[in-house]
Amino acid sequence: MRARNQSNRFAALLLCTCSLATALGCASDEQPVAEETYVALSEISDAELPLSTLALPVALADDSTLSAGDYRGVVLLGGKAGLFKQSGSTEVEQLDSEAVVAITHDPGAGARSEKVIIARAHRFETYDGELLLSPLYAYLSGGGDVTAVAPAAQSEGRFDGLWVAATSGLYRLVGDEVERFEAVRSASAVSAIAGAGRAVVRDMKSVATALRLEKDGWAMRALPTSEQGAPASATAIVPTRDGGYLAHAGGELFVRREADKTRPARWLPLRIKPDADGNEQAKVQRVAPDASTGSVWVITDDELYRFDGGSKALRVARPQGFGASVAAHVSSDGTLWLSDGKLVARIGEREVVTYAKDVKPWLAARCTSCHEPGGPAPIALDNYDSAKDNIARAIELVTRQEMPPSGGEDATLLRLWRDGGYRK
Numbered sequence: 001m002r003a004r005n006q007s008n009r010f011a012a013l014l015l016c017t018c019s020l021a022t023a024l025g026c027a028s029d030e031q032p033v034a035e036e037t038y039v040a041l042s043e044i045s046d047a048e049l050p051l052s053t054l055a056l057p058v059a060l061a062d063d064s065t066l067s068a069g070d071y072r073g074v075v076l077l078g079g080k081a082g083l084f085k086q087s088g089s090t091e092v093e094q095l096d097s098e099a100v101v102a103i104t105h106d107p108g109a110g111a112r113s114e115k116v117i118i119a120r121a122h123r124f125e126t127y128d129g130e131l132l133l134s135p136l137y138a139y140l141s142g143g144g145d146v147t148a149v150a151p152a153a154q155s156e157g158r159f160d161g162l163w164v165a166a167t168s169g170l171y172r173l174v175g176d177e178v179e180r181f182e183a184v185r186s187a188s189a190v191s192a193i194a195g196a197g198r199a200v201v202r203d204m205k206s207v208a209t210a211l212r213l214e215k216d217g218w219a220m221r222a223l224p225t226s227e228q229g230a231p232a233s234a235t236a237i238v239p240t241r242d243g244g245y246l247a248h249a250g251g252e253l254f255v256r257r258e259a260d261k262t263r264p265a266r267w268l269p270l271r272i273k274p275d276a277d278g279n280e281q282a283k284v285q286r287v288a289p290d291a292s293t294g295s296v297w298v299i300t301d302d303e304l305y306r307f308d309g310g311s312k313a314l315r316v317a318r319p320q321g322f323g324a325s326v327a328a329h330v331s332s333d334g335t336l337w338l339s340d341g342k343l344v345a346r347i348g349e350r351e352v353v354t355y356a357k358d359v360k361p362w363l364a365a366r367c368t369s370c371h372e373p374g375g376p377a378p379i380a381l382d383n384y385d386s387a388k389d390n391i392a393r394a395i396e397l398v399t400r401q402e403m404p405p406s407g408g409e410d411a412t413l414l415r416l417w418r419d420g421g422y423r424k
């Protein structure tokens, strides 16, 4: 698992102040305030993260719809063109051609091990080795088209609900309970971050509302984007770790700082790479929030930056061979996915099921007391080859609760090992 330093905070972004008023010769004695004109990142370190690429059988998505999830080494990819799956060393296969709105992890469970949820406009499915229809969509009382889904995480890596944006409004699903936010009539985008009980929702007219969990429930507040210096027609607005917001508009980034004693809340441009004069700005293509940690990935024309907090950002080279324009998505385990429609890159570590780490101890605890040479059972399951050779029958008997004879076991792990190509 990637180590993340939680003590770093977005709040420590270096503030560059510049006395514009003085420079323009219009400073007056009554208003000696030096205006902050932008926020810049002071420390950018280069990082190498594990990278792998997948070639797609058909164009997956346009450049704005990519969603991905990884269930113990089995990759699910979704976009306008439908749902795709890749397991083991096999190629990416297309499962269907119905558009996918979002892929995320099941709420109410750990980010790493639990089921993946696939949201479509009018239904949800789950995947934990098998693709099954989920009752979640039925909980949306008003129905409507689902437009966006975000995991609602109260603390890092712990998801305890699902934000669902739909043409009929905004919902929060926790287990089989649903909370409907009547004030939001229609929702086109929703994004949330870990550890803070915060989310941003936008409606069909792109009006943004901030939600914050308070003692007596979720408080809603308009998030103005029309005030001075604000990002007009933002393509994305996401909450940040320090209680503020990051917006992407017209190829640029803006941060919203909350009000304090000296100034009201407002938007300031965020400079990634200021030159000596503090002017240069790499053009930003996409912003992809990592709901599990509150980090935000920013994809520029030639680089990738992960803002982890503080004044620091991590810079990762953009993978080779990708088209100019990419779609981006961060799955619930913190992996960044990029796609130009034909290729998909995954950046980050992955968890896969292996014989040594998972399957051997699983069988040893449940099966090999009988299934070993000289034991009462006809086959041995105490080594790699015999486990692999007997996997189909083992999955079948475990699923039917016939093996072990005491029953009560689940064949998910065995299925994932098989689907993942019997990794040693």
Ligand code: HEC
Binding pocket: 363, 366, 367, 368, 369, 370, 371, 376, 377, 378, 379, 381, 390, 393, 394, 397, 398, 403, 404, 405, 409
């Ligand atoms: C208490 C002893 C015991 C345990 C524990 C046990 N088995 Fe069995 N298993 C047997 C016996 C005895 C048979 C053969 C008789 C039968 O088919 O009912 C068998 C048969 C099987 C077969 C069919 C073998 C063939 O003939 O093709 C499979 C596969 C199997 N077990 C898998 C498992 C798995 C997987 C586990 C653990 C999750 C497990 N068993 C746990 C005793 C056990």
